[in-house]
Amino acid sequence: MQLLDGKKTAEDIKSEIATEVQKIKNSGGKVPHLAAVIVGTDGASLTYVGSKVRSCQQIGFESTLVSLEDTITETALLDKIKELNADDNLDGYIVQLPLPKHIDEQKILMAIDPNKDVDGFHPANFGKMALEMETFLPATPFGIMQLLERYKVETSGKHTVVIGRSHIVGRPMSILMSRKGYPGDSTVTLTHSRTKDIEKFTKEADIIITALGVPNYLKADMVKEGVVVIDVGITRVPDASHPKGYVITGDVDFDGVSKKSSFITPVPGGVGPMTIAMLLKNTLLAREMKIA
Ligand code: GUN
Secondary structure (H helix, E strand, O other), X not given: OEEOOHHHHHHHHHHHHXXXXXXXXXXXXXXXXXXXXXXXXXXXXXXXXXXXHHHHHHHOOEEEEEXXXXXXXXXXXXXXXXXXXXXXXXXXEEEOOOOOOOOOHHHHHHHOOHHHEOOOOOHHHHHHHHOOOOOOOOHHHHHHHHHHHHOOOOOOOOEEEEEOOOOOOHHHHHHHHHOOOOOOOOEEEEEOOOOOOHHHHHOOOOEEEEOOOOOOOEOHHHOOOOXXXXXXOOEEEEOOOOOOOEEEEOOEOHHHHHOOEEEEOOOOOOHHHHHHHHHHHHHHHHHHHHHO
């Protein structure tokens, strides 16, 4: 069994980006600038956005945090989006999800300038992804593709089973794994909450990607020998013995499943750290597209 070490791979990618930033600086260019919009004070969202901003500083990007009250109206948020779209000093930005219930998420995502949509959530970018055109790939799926590539995991002709059809992970993952080229060229089954007998699919899968949010869902008796397992789950499970009062738990029963796997991601330290690295990579791409 080989561990797909997202922590190390993300550090490698970040140092590659830092090298590019240094080159831009040396030639007198403008460094990439990423902004993150956060609405409200949700603990997990604040943690993610905080580490996005810290990573920007680490690699020499400019960064801006836009913190808004959770009582903000949809109209006021749309005005903010217009402002960010018009800001020539800004290369890319993200609106951290989820948004408060009174705001239509789809409407907000549609308002983001596709050229600044480093999350790759705008329908124009999602469409380009499906059509195999160059664009910003959503950060988590992009990170998974990078892990598969850097560890040279064989994907061509393999049966990939994706669990979960979210717009952020499962659905784009199913598209990317079926695209032409490497990594990709897989035969994909996208399973979800209405799928009958998920085990029937997982038991014969060569590659399993779980984005479910159910701690320890995937057990050893649900997979075959030699399977490749990518665990996107990051549920906070209460644990009084831990200083933070919780432990981050994946969708996969790691102890059991890892014994049968050829490759597997740990949680934490697998897919999670890759997401931020890929957001930074998209921001660098946004900067470079402006130069071109
Ligand atoms: N919430 C959970 N994952 C993400 C992500 O990748 N981007 C944004 N903007 N919000 C998220």
